[in-house]
Amino acid sequence: MYDAGKIITGLVIFVAVVTFPIWGSIGGSAEGPQPVVKESGRCIESAAYMRANHMQMLDEWRNSVVRDNERVYTSKTYGTKHDKSLSSTGTSLVSSGEKQSCMSCHSNKKEFCDACHDYASVEPYCWTCHLEPEENI
Amino acid sequence: MEDSRRDFLKKAGVGSLVGLGVVSAVTVIAEKTSEAGGHAPAATSGTRYGLVIDTRKCIEGCTVCSDVCHEIHNVPDYRLPNGDADLKNEIKWIWKEPHANVFPSKSSQFVSGNLAKKKHMVLCNHCENPPCVRVCPTQATFKRADGIVLMDFHRCIGCRFCMAACPYGSRSFNWKDPRDADNMKVIGKKGGFDREFPTRERGVVEKCNLCAERLAKGLLPACVEKCPEKAMTFGDLNDENSDIRKVLASTNTIQRKSELGTGPSVFYIV
Numbered sequence: 284m285y286d287a288g289k290i291i292t293g294l295v296i297f298v299a300v301v302t303f304p305i306w307g308s309i310g311g312s313a314e315g316p317q318p319v320v321k322e323s324g325r326c327i328e329s330a331a332y333m334r335a336n337h338m339q340m341l342d343e344w345r346n347s348v349v350r351d352n353e354r355v356y357t358s359k360t361y362g363t364k365h366d367k368s369l370s371s372t373g374t375s376l377v378s379s380g381e382k383q384s385c386m387s388c389h390s391n392k393k394e395f396c397d398a399c400h401d402y403a404s405v406e407p408y409c410w411t412c413h414l415e416p417e418e419n420i
Numbered sequence: 421m422e423d424s425r426r427d428f429l430k431k432a433g434v435g436s437l438v439g440l441g442v443v444s445a446v447t448v449i450a451e452k453t454s455e456a457g458g459h460a461p462a463a464t465s466g467t468r469y470g471l472v473i474d475t476r477k478c479i480e481g482c483t484v485c486s487d488v489c490h491e492i493h494n495v496p497d498y499r500l501p502n503g504d505a506d507l508k509n510e511i512k513w514i515w516k517e518p519h520a521n522v523f524p525s526k527s528s529q530f531v532s533g534n535l536a537k538k539k540h541m542v543l544c545n546h547c548e549n550p551p552c553v554r555v556c557p558t559q560a561t562f563k564r565a566d567g568i569v570l571m572d573f574h575r576c577i578g579c580r581f582c583m584a585a586c587p588y589g590s591r592s593f594n595w596k597d598p599r600d601a602d603n604m605k606v607i608g609k610k611g612g613f614d615r616e617f618p619t620r621e622r623g624v625v626e627k628c629n630l631c632a633e634r635l636a637k638g639l640l641p642a643c644v645e646k647c648p649e650k651a652m653t654f655g656d657l658n659d660e661n662s663d664i665r666k667v668l669a670s671t672n673t674i675q676r677k678s679e680l681g682t683g684p685s686v687f688y689i690v
Contacts, residue, residue, distance in 0.1 A: 345574055346572075346574075349570065349572045349574070350562065350564075350570075350572060352564065352566075352632070352636065354636055370615075370618070371615075371616055371617075372615040372616055373616035373633075373637075374637065376636065376637060408621075411621040412573060412618040412619055412620055412621050413618045414613050414615050414618060414619065417615070
């Protein structure tokens with residue numbers, strides 16, 4: 284074999300470069316998104332439930348509010364009543380002291396919603412019509 | 421006992437006569453029940469919200485109702501560079517239309533007084549038998565149990581069949597992103613929008629929702645509430661004791677293009 288030294292050295296370097304993504308990440312892991320929860324206290328359901336099901340919940344809400352005029356949600360976990368609203372700033376249907384919408388608590392859309400959605404490359408089209416909380420404008 | 425051929429034919433004949441009788445009776449009953457539909461749509465049970473507009477009280481040049489409606493619903497106002505309304509992109513929920521255009525099928529020869537020059541407030545008629553609902557391929561437009569013809573903007577694909585079907589021109593298409601309209605930058609507070617209500621996006625149709633979001637809170641539609649002359653009466657057309665039925669009972673009213681069989685829920689005192 285001619286130039287065995289050069290060829291083997293070259294192969295070793297090539298394999299090392301190609302497999303860099305595998306051995307380079309040994310012992311560490313890529314950082315996941317860290318959404319910032321602004322308000323203390325609990326959400327309308329448990330955090331784990333909301334994390335897994337908020338998209339289905341919002342989808343059901345928008346249908347029941349617009350099509351069936353059912354505008355109040357009763358929490359399955361806590362039994363409390365809440366407005367089915369993503370971003371309204373109007374008066375609450377439940378009681379005057381209540382938060383009216385998701386964005387009443389989670390007004391930090393960039394740090395809360397977008398943190399995960401950007402990471403997962405999800406682009407919900409809520410905000411083409413619904414208005415973001417003013418602090419983001 | 422074994423039937424003769426003669427007996428069998430007799431029984432078969434009687435049997436088929438009875439069968440024919442039942443079929444024709446069913447058809448007659450079915451026709452009777454659908455007759456109530458016919459030209460004038462059948463009255464629905466339950467709530468049917470409607471409006472009476474007293475055009476005699478409506479002040480010339482006044483735009484309070486349309487201003488408040490368009491402001492709380494984030495309706496864009498497109499203007500041409502010279503300041504005129506941009507009719508091609510116009511979005512309308514409630515607006516003024518000349519008398520002859522509001523009632524094109526009513527006789528317009530020798531129209532009394534200043535009626536010929538008068539403009540009336542027009543809006544979605546929230547029809548009893550809405551043609552827009554019938555043609556919508558995605559059921560984005562639908563009639564609620566209380567008679568309000570509503571749009572589910574989430575479902576609208578912007579095909580504009582409803583605009584072709586509506587005989588009143590009550591529907592508008594968003595050719596542009598409504599958030600870019602000049603008035604959206606000025607209305608109300610920071611950011612320009614009324615934040616209680618969403619905007620629409622480019623590519624959807626929109627129209628009057630009879631303030632469904634206000635009715636849910638027990639409020640009157642904004643146009644009715646804000647009219648300085650109290651020219652509009654809102655109420656349940658199916659409730660004999662409602663204010664609107666009292667007005668309808670006491671004064672002669674007309675509906676727009678009622679001959680089309682749409683059953684408009686907006687009545688006019690002219």
